[in-house]
Amino acid sequence: MRIIKGFNIKALLLAGCLMLIPVPDAFSVTFKVSPEHIAVDSLYHGSRVSITGEVGADEEVIVKVTSEEHKVDLRKKGKKMGLLWMNVGELEIEPVSDVYLLFSTRDINEILNPEQQNSYVIGYGSLKKIVSLVPVSDEAEKEKWFDEFIKFKENDNIYGVFPGTIDVISSGEEKKFKIDVDWPYQAPPQEYKVSAYTVKNGLISGESNATLIVEKTGALRFLSEMAFNKAAVYGVVSIFIAIFAGFIVSMVFKGGGGGH
């Protein structure tokens, strides 16, 4: 924390008094992600994540799930000789998240103005504005390959925009929102950022973030760490086990009286 030189005592006292007066925190959303930690073991096939929170009387809700952004190297398919579909080049796209899931009470274009969508990177349209694709010759080509990128990710269930999926339940004056997310097994184990926004009159009225950790555990974690940290041992052990398995099965069949 920075200390500002010459900061007078009256200002400090005023600030102290202001802190004692209860004012509604307009910029935070009370919400909870459950579970906060997903253990990925050998039988993992995705999970269910429940996101619940509080929302004001005339507010809408948007929930966004993303991970750390990075560069992705892809291959482009196109026609060669006007006839054959095959890889025709490479495409770099950055910065993009492995996962981009967007849930809302209604269509985001109906509840949030375009400037705010861009500021908070809410929706594919705003995502397209911040990513760079290389090589592309013009805006039309960028649009084409961005759309293909979204299709590629949606195919794996790790990108998606789902309007109308957040339920709002009123009990008296209080309103609560809830969404059950089918967490895709294709989402790689890592730390995810869950952002909840409340929207009023086309503007973001509140924002809070939570963390969802998806982590390999047990034997799966052991094997994965060995594959990367002790690659030679991993390779040799794998080969020996494969040979042993082949040999044992061969012996079993011989024992069964098949061979001679």
Add this chain to the structure above:
Amino acid sequence: MHFYLPIALTSISLPLVLGLGLVVGLLSGLFGVGGGFLMTPLLIMIGIPPTVAAATDSLQIVGASTSGTFAHWRLGNVDFKMGMYLLIGGFVGGLAGVQLIKVLRLMGNADFVIKITYVLMLGIVGSYMFVESLNALKRARRAKQSQTTVKTSTKSRKESGFIKFMKGLPFQTRFNKSGVTHSALLVVFLGMFVGVLAAIMGVGGGFLMVPVMIYLLRMPMHVVVGTSLFQILFTCIEVSFLQSYINHTVDFILAILLLAGSTFGAQIGTKLGKKLHGDQLKILLAMIVLVVTAKIMLDLLIEPSVLLSLKGGH
């Protein structure tokens, strides 16, 4: 029931992956092919990243070909001497092929060359084997009293000039198990040829090696299968290690699940192969190769639903 894979980072259905292993293992035991040309695209189709699919398949082939080689060795169907010569050639050819790929990638048309080579080689090999085996079966039917052996079926008039040429080459060596005499240089060269093509296409090369052994080295079909498996075993050990060590793309769990199916499949295939005639085996393999060729051709002609894929693999 599903299993989550630590390297592929995806979840797969257990019955599906066991079934895949069983079918490809069966083909391996039956025809002496590693099955990479079938398994790798099938794995990609069920959601395994291309690099992991190709690398893990090579480890799976280590297990399946161990099982198949043992089974064939017990039946006396492995020509170790021939296998070693081909292996030496294949190793050198593989290194040359990898360099060739690097040059093609720099020139920017590697993928086009790979796809076209793949389709052409599969198409030519499949068609030739199919027609030749069909003719042999027809001849056998016409001359019911004489049992057609692989040797007689391959002694076509067309090959006589080639046989003369082969006999004129230096370092003539007797391969007792196969019952043939060839120049050691020729065997190593053919191994190299398959090695280059296998490296370009990113496959083990069993489906190319088998026809080379049958038609150019004139080995009996049952020895061809056993010897091919022996050679594939060593090639795939090398590839599996390099893929684990350099690229970290071998998924041990996926390999074990595939192995559970393929080692049994290889045994069933070996036993089934004993019941089939050499030409019947050849015609079946030819049909499978032609179906795979047709599938690849269709993939080339029909616009894919997704025009992007992760970099890596082939």
